[in-house]
Amino acid sequence: MFEKFLSHDVQYLRSSEIRDLLKLTEGKNVISLAGGLPDPSTFPVEDIKRIAEDVISSKPEISLQYTPTPGITEFREQLVKLASLRGITGIDPTNTFATVGSQEALYMTFNLLVDPGDYVAVEKPTYLTALNVLRARRPNYVGVPLTPEGPDLDSFESSLRRLKAEGKRLKLFYVIPTAQNPGGTTMNLNDRKRLIELAEEYDFLIAEDDAYGFLVFEGDSPPPLKALDRSERVIYLGTFSKILSPGLRLGYVIASKEFINELELLKQNLDLHTPSLTQMIAAEAIKRGVIERQIPIIRKTYKEKRDVMLQAIEESFPKDAKWSRPVGGMFVFVWLSEKFDTVKLLEEAMRRGVAYVPGSSFFYDYSGRNTMRLNFSFPSKDELRRGVEILGKLLKEVSA
């Protein structure tokens, strides 16, 4: 009945397959390797309780009041400090912007930059919900294949050359350089430098999604592209979802002042400002060292769970399957032999008690039908073992 009233643009909205899936598994006896929830045991509950009480009683005129659109000054000052832990220096609070999760930052960034028909590069595969936002902008895609080392920059450079030869121009590359979701890859320092050089040579912007930058649990986390950016081409998106609590819905952007001004204009139309209370809680959590204390705990938890998942996969998946060995983040990505269709297989997997996300959701062209994403941050270790074992058995049966 509502259809005739809806605006033209509504047809480009896509529901997140993951959310739909989670709905299907609700209340059922299914081990979900599908979601992307943090392990709730990593939430610093007591600290957040204490801080919330403190900021409400000591500064109600800020924490309960309307506040400026780009963010509360105290929070933006603390963002500068947090960014320095990722090696981002040479910025001040006016280079920062508070958002409702990094999801809102993605929405605003793509809406500010991408017109229908613009050329936008994305990794193949890439973060599903970012793709859904992009789809609504109707760009032309440049797919950058993911290798075990991250995006294939040789292939990307050929695409850039080809576009240039055709008189076209890439506008934006949306990239997740560290602990990529879903691919599990992390770019090395040389590739990071090369990507920045390509952006300068071919004159495009980079939207760097660093959702998992603090969650590297093996080796050092390489500096984000933003730390190497000398020409203000990188729009950096960060989040508190993985290092404090996703329910706070708090993210941030670090970018040129020019871009921050544009974000401010858009956000005035969207939601006026990010909730004051959550900004104050996060600012205080950084100030009191809660986040710095919590990060090693989260890394340890996820490293252990990753190891459990990798071992279970090794033991039970078909021998011709390949999978990522992520040094951080929350996911393992699996490439099965070409004969598998993970979309079709999902129903039977769920019937047997395990859910995953079919990998094609993460490809802008819905290719990758033989891939799947498995989450290791939320299920218990026992569920990880059992879930992978059920899945491995099913895969072997199908390939037999």
Ligand SMILES: Cc1ncc(COP(=O)(O)O)c(C=O)c1O
């Ligand atoms: C790569 C990536 N970017 C962005 C987000 C969005 O996070 P949030 O909106 O909770 O900050 C996620 C969440 O899973 C993610 O994996």
